[in-house]
Structures are given as structure tokens and as C-alpha cells.
Amino acid sequence: MSISRSGGQLVVDxxxxxxxxxxxxxxxxxxLPVLDALHDSKIRFIINRQEGGAAFMADAYGKLxxxxxxxxxTRGPGATNASIGVHTAYQDSTPMILxxxxxxxxFVEREAFxxxxxxxxxxxxxxxxxxxxxxxxxxxxIARAFQVATSGRPGPVVLALPEDCLAAMAQVADTRxxxxxxxxxxxxxxxxxxxxxxxxQRPLVLLGGxxxxxxxxxxxxxxxxxxxxxxxxxxxxxxLVDNAHPNYxxxxxxxxxxxxxxxxxxxxxxxAIGPRLxxxxxxxxxxxxxPIAKQKLIHIHSDALExxxxxxxxxxxxxxxxEIAEAxxxxxxxxxxxxxxxxxxxxxxxxxxxQEPAIFAQENAPLNLWQVVQTIQANTPDDTIITNGAGNYAxxxxxxxxxxxxxxxxxxxxxxxxxxxxxxxxxxxxxxxxTVITFAGDGEYMMNGxxxxxxxxxxxxxxxxxxxxxxxxxxxxxxxxxxxxxxxGTELHNPDFAALARAYGASGEVVNSxxxxxxxxxxxxxxxxxxxxxxxxxxxxxGNLITPGASLQTLRKMAQDAGK
Ligand SMILES: Cc1ncc(C[n+]2csc(CCOP(=O)(O)OP(=O)(O)O)c2C)c(N)n1
Ligand SMILES: [Mg+2]
Numbered sequence: 001m002s003i004s005r006s007g008g009q010l011v012v013d014x015x016x017x018x019x020x021x022x023x024x025x026x027x028x029x030x031x032l033p034v035l036d037a038l039h040d041s042k043i044r045f046i047i048n049r050q051e052g053g054a055a056f057m058a059d060a061y062g063k064l065x066x067x068x069x070x071x072x073x074t075r076g077p078g079a080t081n082a083s084i085g086v087h088t089a090y091q092d093s094t095p096m097i098l099x100x101x102x103x104x105x106x107f108v109e110r111e112a113f114x115x116x117x118x119x120x121x122x123x124x125x126x127x128x129x130x131x132x133x134x135x136x137x138x139x140x141x142i143a144r145a146f147q148v149a150t151s152g153r154p155g156p157v158v159l160a161l162p163e164d165c166l167a168a169m170a171q172v173a174d175t176r177x178x179x180x181x182x183x184x185x186x187x188x189x190x191x192x193x194x195x196x197x198x199x200x201q202r203p204l205v206l207l208g209g210x211x212x213x214x215x216x217x218x219x220x221x222x223x224x225x226x227x228x229x230x231x232x233x234x235x236x237x238x239x240l241v242d243n244a245h246p247n248y249x250x251x252x253x254x255x256x257x258x259x260x261x262x263x264x265x266x267x268x269x270x271x272a273i274g275p276r277l278x279x280x281x282x283x284x285x286x287x288x289x290x291p292i293a294k295q296k297l298i299h300i301h302s303d304a305l306e307x308x309x310x311x312x313x314x315x316x317x318x319x320x321x322x323e324i325a326e327a328x329x330x331x332x333x334x335x336x337x338x339x340x341x342x343x344x345x346x347x348x349x350x351x352x353x354x355q356e357p358a359i360f361a362q363e364n365a366p367l368n369l370w371q372v373v374q375t376i377q378a379n380t381p382d383d384t385i386i387t388n389g390a391g392n393y394a395x396x397x398x399x400x401x402x403x404x405x406x407x408x409x410x411x412x413x414x415x416x417x418x419x420x421x422x423x424x425x426x427x428x429x430x431x432x433x434x435t436v437i438t439f440a441g442d443g444e445y446m447m448n449g450x451x452x453x454x455x456x457x458x459x460x461x462x463x464x465x466x467x468x469x470x471x472x473x474x475x476x477x478x479x480x481x482x483x484x485x486x487x488x489g490t491e492l493h494n495p496d497f498a499a500l501a502r503a504y505g506a507s508g509e510v511v512n513s514x515x516x517x518x519x520x521x522x523x524x525x526x527x528x529x530x531x532x533x534x535x536x537x538x539x540x541x542x543g544n545l546i547t548p549g550a551s552l553q554t555l556r557k558m559a560q561d562a563g564k
Pocket of ligand 2 (some may be wrong): 391470
């Protein structure tokens with residue numbers, strides 16, 4: 001018979017059974033037995049400054065490794081703070097497990113201090129929510145949590161741990177390591193897919209979603225190359241292909257290259273491998289019309305329930321990404337003479353789209369943000385990880401940075417602000433040997449900028465670039481389009497970000513002009529390497545530079561001319 005262990009010890013032992021080495025969180029007295037068991041474990045507990053930051057770090061960990069990101073938080077207040085990360089993991093299909101200390105069973109249901117019913121609170125934004133009421137069942141619940149978080153379409157699981165359950169002693173054996181389960185395409189489906197492709201004139205492959213790994217991405221890139229297929233990536237999954245790959249033709253998201261949108265509309269076959277086909281990836285259901293697209297559509301997804309949810313595709317294949325990639329890598333090459341020429345055309349469209357926009361010259365702008373991205377690209381290794389949250393500043397990365405391949409991009413498809421800094425810090429902790437550059441808006445930075453303290457504490461030497469335009473730019477942009485010249489609720493009076501960074505123990509510099517940026521970046525990179533401490537560069541620029549294509553003034557005038 002196994003020895004008697006506390007609930008807290010059983011939780012930590014179960015995590016170790018499943019290979020966990022790194023976890024994130026904010027402590028609470030609600031889970032002291034877990035904290036105590038961690039004391040003698042090999043698990044590294046990264047202590048965050050706010051649960052939103054902790055949950056975003058767990059999401060970033062899940063995206064980077066494919067293993068569930070683990071986050072520990074306390075009852076009601078901790079859990080509510082962490083919810084943004086759970087929602088993001090759900091929308092982004094990221095494996096994650098959130099453990100919450102819960103009110104003991106002696107007081108539960110009395111609206112005890114900080115009590116919330118997590119099943120109801122997290123029900124719509126997690127794959128599975130449960131409460132473990134008996135210490136003997138902790139190994140079973142945790143094994144299932146790992147199983148659920150990683151199988152099919154990955155996502156978040158929430159487990160509540162009542163105080164008395166963590167304190168209780170139980171004799172129970174450990175489980176085995178979990179085994180993620182994914183579907184595979186059948187031989188019949190593969191031969192049908194091949195027939196559709198053979199009959200096509202203008203096929204296009206669209207990649208997205210999670211449960212990929214380096215080999216699967218390589219296999220799909222090779223499949224595209226051998227068959228001369230144009231390869232696009234869905235919104236914020238643009239690192240599934242090395243962007244320098246000859247077949248990569250651009251990302252399908254907000255502010256899509258109009259030529260790429262037209263190319264998808266004109267395609268006669270779209271093979272969507274992995275993405276959910278939501279409005280960000282379909283131009284609000286215009287590039288692919290719902291429920292029946294004009295193009296022939298083959299939708300391949302890891303979740304059977306995602307297939308047919310919106311699109312009644314011509315073929316729907318339930319498959320994991322590794323499984324479909326392996327299957328496609330063995331497919332006999334097709335005669336590509338009908339479409340072979342389109343790859344170079346589409347690549348040329350992408351390259352033209354990535355040229356310097358005219359706006360900086362037009363506006364006589366001292367700081368050229370396109371040049372900023374070029375400078376970053378030229379001075380960092382190909383495996384650099386770029387992170388960002390929501391905001392118009394992200395466009396400069398998405399459109400002009402050429403991502404170096406699998407897991408060089410961490411960005412929330414949920415469009416959550418506040419993701420940039422925690423994901424950057426987590427990336428640097430997971431991969432200390434890689435360069436990490438975080439793009440943050442001035443609004444966005446303030447939502448989780450406190451995690452700079454976490455970066456300093458754990459010596460995570462990332463570079464943070466704050467795009468300070470003095471406003472919630474995205475909302476101001478929409479405001480000018482709908483209600484021109486009526487600025488309301490979108491202005492920001494900011495602290496001195498560089499001075500603030502120095503107060504945290506990071507380096508901090510302000511850049512006002514293009515010439516200042518390259519030396520500032522060199523100093524920041526040197527600082528991160530020499531001291532393993534973060535560096536922040538604040539870019540101060542005129543808020544009129546809102547998009548690469550049009551200034552705020554132009555948008556205002558267009559709206560006024562349209563009678564708004
Ligand atoms: C948590 C959260 N709150 C609010 C929003 C709505 N929102 C989207 S972008 C944006 C403004 C972002 O401002 P900033 O970070 O300064 O970037 P900018 O657009 O100015 O470049 C807001 C408020 C959001 N997406 N997420
Ligand atoms: Mg801003």
C-alpha cells in the first residue's frame with residue numbers, strides 16, 4: 001500500500017508525474033499545503049504580481065511547449081483576475097490548467113469569504129471545470145485535466161482545490177504520465193483530398209490553430225514546396241511557416257493584404273489545415289462566405305465539433321496537426337502545372353505589401369516605425385520570439401516582421417490587451433538562450449507592465465518596445481471612422497515609461513527619431529545579455545500614424561466626406 005500523503009503533496013506529486021518543471025501563479029492562503037509541498041519539489045514556481053499576468057504566462061508556456069501551462073491562484077479575487085488568461089487559452093486553443101484554492105467544504109455554499117462557484121464562472125470558457133472534493137481522487141482528476149487540456153482541440157481546464165481536501169491525508173497511488181489523443185485522417189479521406197487537389201486550378205493552403213510541432217510544420221512546408229502550393233497563415237498563427245519559405249504568401253487576419261484576400265476569393269480550392277474559421281481569418285465571413293463558401297473548402301481540424309460549426313465544407317477531416325502533416329508528407333506529388341506559377345506571384349504580392357509605406361514621408365515623421373521593424377529584423381537571430389497583445393501597434397510586427405518559423409510568435413487571437421509583457425517574460429524564462437522582443441502599446445503595456453518586476457526577479461532579459469502614441473489607438477481609429485472629430489474616452493496621459501522601467505531595475509530609454517533607434521536597440525540587447533535583465537525602449541511618436549495605410553486625419557476626413 002502506498003504511503004499517506006497530504007492533498008497538497010498529492011497535487012505536486014501528480015504534476016511531477018506529468019513532467020511539470022515550471023509553473024506560474026500568485027500565492028493565497030487557500031492553498032498553503034501545495035506551497036509547502038512545492039518547497040521540496042523540483043518544480044520551479046514563478047511568482048507573478050497579478051494573476052492576469054500569471055495566466056497569460058501559463059498560456060504562453062502552453063503555446064511554446066505544447067504542454068499545459070500551469071497556473072496557481074487563490075479563491076474569488078485571484079480566480080477573477082486570472083480569467084482573462086483562461087478566456088485567451090480557450091479562444092487560442094492553448095493547453096492550460098488553472099488550479100484555484102477553494103473555500104473548504106465546511107463553509108462552502110454559504111457565500112463564504114471569497115467564494116465563487118467555479119463551475120458556473122468558468123463553464124463557458126474552459127474545456128472542463130471541476131472541483132476535487134476527496135484527496136484520494138487528486139491523481140485521477142489531475143491526470144484527466146492533462147488529458148483534456150491536450151487532446152483534440154487543446155484548451156484550458158480549471159480545477160478547484162478546497163482547503164480541507166488539500167490538508168487531508170490519503171493513501172493513493174500515482175497515475176501514469178498522460179497521453180494526448182488526436183484523430184488521424186483515414187486513407188479514404190486522403191485519397192479524396194488528393195482528388196480534389198488534382199482537379200483544382202487555383203488551390204491555396206491556409207494554416208492555423210495549435211497542436212503543431214516543429215516536425216509537423218516542416219512537413220507541411222515541404223508538402224507545399226513539392227506541390228507548388230501557396231501557403232498562407234491564419235491570424236496570429238503566422239509563425240507556422242518560416243516566412244522566408246518560398247511558398248509562404250502572407251497572413252490572413254486584421255488588415256489583410258487586399259491582394260491576398262482577392263487571391264483567396266479567387267481560389268477554387270482552399271485547404272484549411274488547423275484554423276478555426278472565425279471572422280478574423282475570413283474577413284468577417286467575406287473572404288470565405290458562410291455557411292457554404294464559393295470556393296471548394298476542405299477543413300481539417302483537431303475538434304470534430306469545430307467542423308461544420310459555421311462552414312459546411314466540401315470535406316471535413318477530423319485530425320490532429322501532427323497526424324495530418326505526417327499523412328500529407330507521404331502523399332505522391334501532384335501535377336502542379338495548372339497552379340505552379342501562382343506561388344511566385346503571390347510571394348511578389350507579399351513582398352510588395354511589406355515595402356516601406358508612404359505614410360512616414362507624407363507625414364514628415366521623425367520616427368519611422370517600418371524602419372524600427374527592419375532594424376529589429378536585421379539585428380536579431382532568426383529564432384527570435386516576438387510577442388504582442390492587442391492594439392494598432394501590433395500591425396507593425398504582423399505586417400512587416402518576417403517570423404522565423406514555429407513558435408517565434410506569441411500573440412493572442414482572443415485580442416486580449418495585456419498579453420505582451422507576460423508572454424515575453426514567460427518566453428525568456430522558457431528559452432533563456434533565445435532573443436525575446438515584446439511589442440507593447442502604451443495602453444496595452446499598462447495592463448500587465450507590473451510583470452516587469454517578475455522579469456527582474458527571475459533575470460528574464462527580454463527587450464520591451466513600448467509604442468507610445470498617447471492613446472488607445474485602435475479605439476480612436478474606429479472612433480474617427482464612425483464619429484469623426486469627436487474624441488471620447490481614448491486619450492492617455494502616460495508615465496515616463498523609461499524612468500518607470502529603471503525604477504524596476506531594468507534599463508529604460510526613450511527614442512524619438514529613427515536615427516536613435518538602432519543604437520538604443522544595440523544597447524538594450526547588450527544590456528539583456530550582460531546582466532540577464534530586461535530592457536525597455538519607449539518609442540514616442542505622433543498618434544496620427546495610426547496605420548501603415550492611412551493617418552488618423554485621413555480617416556477622419558474620409559468619414560466626414562462620407563457624411564458621418
Ligand atoms: C483587455 C482588453 N481591454 C480592452 C480592449 C479593447 N481594445 C482593443 S485595442 C485597444 C487599444 C490599445 O491601445 P494601445 O495599447 O495604446 O495600442 P494602439 O492601438 O494605440 O497602438 C483597446 C482598448 C481589449 N482588446 N482588451
Ligand atoms: Mg497607444
